[in-house]
Amino acid sequence: MSLTTEVPAGEAYAAGIPDTDEPYGLFEAWFAEAAAREPNDPNAMCLATCSPDGWPSARMVLLKGRDDRGFVFYTNEHSRKGGELLANPRAALCFHWKSMRRQIRIEGEVERVTAGESDAYFASRSRGSRISAVSSDQSRPLASRAEFERRVAETEARYPGEDVPRPPHWGGFRLLPRMVEFWQDMPYRMHDRLVFERAGEGWTTGRLFP
Template identity: 50%
Template sequence: MNLADLRREYASADLDESGSADDPHEQFSRWFSEAQAAGVPEPNAMTLATCTPDGAPSARIVLLKGYNSAGFAFFTDLRSRKGADLAANPRAALVFHWAELERQVRVRGPVSLIDRDEAAAYFRTRPVGSRLGAWASTQSALLAGRAELEARWAEREQEFAGGEIPLPPHWGGFRVVPNEIEFWQGRVSRLHDRLLYTRTLEHEWHRVRLSP
């Protein structure tokens, strides 16, 4: 396979100022709904990029679990690499890629820790196995083998058998509070549409078009 020849043309839609919302949160909601309607698998999957204080980046796929004008929420083990990065350097970037619609959304801004009540409310909606997993796993820590992890899970299953599985003290959520949101629509001949919304000092949104 010659990677230089591996490409596709984009031609399904356009993105212009007259057809886009003045508020990027409204525009995101429109696009997210369209991704769901189009049958995009896991439309809430997003790349989360974090950075250590000395500039070493990390990226991984996580799931969006809430969004509104306050920001984009996700949940994790606070002891993980992303948890450590965000505790020391509370800024992040997100990327949503909906290939079926030839669209991307990029988000950048500071990150705040979600309060424990909100995290607990979400934790209660998770499947039982996932809640047990949050207790059994020390995310990003070394394991001797899978059997060790499964044994821990079984221990927690026995510990909480028939009772409530509480929110672990090491588990919680973060909210990315956007300063910038960019919407990208693939177009013919790589003349893609890019609209960038930037939050002003007055907490209003300013929209511009970027070159592809």
């Protein structure tokens, strides 16, 4: 049984990727289409980090903001990804919208968002998600599920109302892109790839062989 299939003409986006001189407008257009079409978490992206001694790791996180500076996500800074980002502030993101046959890769340096930004986003989360964030020593060994549930119950008793403060070690990171690549599936693996690389305050752009 073959693990690969050829895509018949007409089943992929036949128009390819339009020419443009900066990546953000195209990202917003693709992201808006994904938000309208993808049934689950169109803002899901793979975040790849690397330890100071060179070991890579990757996991799915959710994009929670974007502006002209970069792409924002949040995490417990005591987690593996948080520790790696603080020790080696370079990372890569990958969006893959399978039903749309599109992918966006982003690479760059990472910085912490401001405490005010982290406070505002944390306050916007559901109470249950805030309780969970306070209760979890993310990525650290857990003796049993019952231990975590006990901690959640203790946190709920400590904060019985809606006011659940953000832990000081929980916050956001912003990836500042130095490279953005758009990939579009095309018939018969003649895929379209458009890459942007940071050049001062602007961008250089070009196409890559599939």
